Amino acid sequence: MMRSHARMERWAIAGFGSATAAAIAGPVVATRVHPALGVAVSLALLAIMPWSARALPAALDGSWRRHRLRSLAWAVLATLGVLQMGGLSAFMADDQRQWGATVPDPLSIHHQCLSAYVYAADLQRHGVTNLYAAEHYPIFDPPGPTCRLVETEVEGLAPWVADAYQYPPTFLLLPRAALALTGSFASIRAWWFVLQALALLVCAVRLAVWLGGREGLVLGLMIPAVLASLETLFNLQFGQLHAAAMMLACASMIMFHGRRAALGGALLAAAVLSKLFPAILLVVLLARRDWRALAWTSVFVVVFALLGLVVLGSAPYTAFFSYQVPRMVSGAAFHFTHEGAHAVFLASRNFSIVALTEKLRLLGATGGVLTAAAMLPWLYTAALVVIAALTARGAQTRTGLLLTWLALLNLAALRSPMAPSAYVLAPVLWMLALLATRVQGRSAGFALAALWIVVVGPPPLPERVDLVVNLVCQLVVIGLNAMLLLKFTPPEIRLEPGSAHLLASRR
Numbered sequence: 001m002m003r004s005h006a007r008m009e010r011w012a013i014a015g016f017g018s019a020t021a022a023a024i025a026g027p028v029v030a031t032r033v034h035p036a037l038g039v040a041v042s043l044a045l046l047a048i049m050p051w052s053a054r055a056l057p058a059a060l061d062g063s064w065r066r067h068r069l070r071s072l073a074w075a076v077l078a079t080l081g082v083l084q085m086g087g088l089s090a091f092m093a094d095d096q097r098q099w100g101a102t103v104p105d106p107l108s109i110h111h112q113c114l115s116a117y118v119y120a121a122d123l124q125r126h127g128v129t130n131l132y133a134a135e136h137y138p139i140f141d142p143p144g145p146t147c148r149l150v151e152t153e154v155e156g157l158a159p160w161v162a163d164a165y166q167y168p169p170t171f172l173l174l175p176r177a178a179l180a181l182t183g184s185f186a187s188i189r190a191w192w193f194v195l196q197a198l199a200l201l202v203c204a205v206r207l208a209v210w211l212g213g214r215e216g217l218v219l220g221l222m223i224p225a226v227l228a229s230l231e232t233l234f235n236l237q238f239g240q241l242h243a244a245a246m247m248l249a250c251a252s253m254i255m256f257h258g259r260r261a262a263l264g265g266a267l268l269a270a271a272v273l274s275k276l277f278p279a280i281l282l283v284v285l286l287a288r289r290d291w292r293a294l295a296w297t298s299v300f301v302v303v304f305a306l307l308g309l310v311v312l313g314s315a316p317y318t319a320f321f322s323y324q325v326p327r328m329v330s331g332a333a334f335h336f337t338h339e340g341a342h343a344v345f346l347a348s349r350n351f352s353i354v355a356l357t358e359k360l361r362l363l364g365a366t367g368g369v370l371t372a373a374a375m376l377p378w379l380y381t382a383a384l385v386v387i388a389a390l391t392a393r394g395a396q397t398r399t400g401l402l403l404t405w406l407a408l409l410n411l412a413a414l415r416s417p418m419a420p421s422a423y424v425l426a427p428v429l430w431m432l433a434l435l436a437t438r439v440q441g442r443s444a445g446f447a448l449a450a451l452w453i454v455v456v457g458p459p460p461l462p463e464r465v466d467l468v469v470n471l472v473c474q475l476v477v478i479g480l481n482a483m484l485l486l487k488f489t490p491p492e493i494r495l496e497p498g499s500a501h502l503l504a505s506r507r
Contacts, residue, residue, distance in 0.1 A: 007061040014052035016078040021045045023086035024197045028190045031093035081228040092193040102233040112160045114239025120165035121175035130319040137164040144339040157185035169316035170273040170308040215399045215437040222433035231426035240423045245271045249278035256293045265296025280412035287392035334417045348466045351474045352419040353380045394488035404488045406431045407481040
């Protein structure tokens with residue numbers, strides 16, 4: 001039941017929440033539709049403040065008096081988040097407003113993962129047999145990536161296209177739907193940002209409510225810190241699918257936990273058919289013998305695949321399995337990372353397990369070291385599958401469950417040949433925000449802050465220094481996720497010093 005009165009603290013938090021939503025939607029609506037409507041939307045979002053304030057926990061009352069320094073720090077961080085979201089929204093609404101970009105770096109300002117999705121959908125609708133072919137994408141031009149403009153009828157798309165489309169064909173249903181609504185890439189770019197950013201904000205709030213208690217309250221207060229982080233901002237600026245796939249995958253497991261198997265199956269099927277790495281959660285479901293969840297996921301995989309077959313035809317599927325999958329396995333689909341002026345930087349900021357070999361090679365490793373490193377991806381895959389099965393029943397609380405799912409998804413995402421730290425580490429920050437719910441004491445707080453800094457990473461450094469620093473950061477990220485999974489391994493199968501046998505508790 002809503003509380004009839006709300007104190008200053010709840011009003012402040014509700015105000016920042018509404019201001020964040022208004023900062024995301026207002027500039028885009030004002031630019032892409034009409035300035036008056038942008039103002040109206042922003043005012044409407046601010047108008048829900050009284051309801052939001054009354055809905056917040058009464059435990060927040062008096063926080064300013066009890067924890068003045070913490071409250072002030074939170075207010076500064078929340079203000080920064082609102083300003084950054086507002087600036088980024090202005091940039092996404094109009095790419096001439098480069099002052100609103102996440103960082104003033106030309107390489108990131110002119111990068112747009114979304115362009116590959118839209119361009120591939122445009123190729124498909126014009127009957128191109130193999131939309132994955134390297135010849136279509138400037139990033140594969142010999143002897144290295146070029147700025148060649150592609151041929152496309154989508155207004156404003158050509159200058160953005162560089163990256164290649166690397167995802168399963170079923171995901172093309174979404175950009176095809178966008179092209180059915182508009183022929184302007186600027187509009188698609190702006191509205192995709194609003195959709196992703198608002199979905200991220202709403203899901204974060206719903207997640208805090210789902211956790212409930214102190215954990216939910218702390219996670220809710222950590223939302224501005226995650227939104228203001230570079231990885232989250234880059235994910236939204238690039239139009240990357242990574243955040244959406246993570247949201248779908250975690251939401252699916254929450255639905256399964258709440259015995260809403262049909263909806264969970266639809267969400268997990270959508271995630272797997274978009275990014276592949278969420279398939280690690282199928283191992284969890286299999287180990288838990290959750291046949292109902294697996295059945296519904298299988299049903300929706302078939303439904304979405306058939307829908308894609310009807311809308312897209314068979315050519316994209318044939319090209320994906322006969323052309324793209326072999327190139328992804330061999331690494332040919334990502335060979336552009338070894339060429340061009342930014343090759344060392346791309347290798348340094350690629351947190352994929354596959355990239356460890358390239359990092360070591362650039363640092364001077366030879367012979368047996370590189371041979372051993374080349375075997376890591378397959379050993380890593382096998383270990384991850386085993387760990388997913390072992391941890392399937394380990395967590396007993398909602399926070400523990402979510403930490404387990406996030407850790408598995410984070411590690412699975414690093415198995416991709418290309419895992420840029422600029423956006424793939426954003427879910428690791430959500431994991432740290434969850435860990436903040438369990439922090440007790442100043443030392444633990446400082447340790448968490450240090451981990452946060454490591455995950456966010458340094459600005460560009462001299463090449464060799466950048467390689468070493470990011471190699472250390474990558475190992476810390478992998479170790480952090482692995483340690484969390486070890487923590488949630490059931491005691492009866494956990495290897496501990498002095499253990500005489502494994503299944504003693506079951507005998």
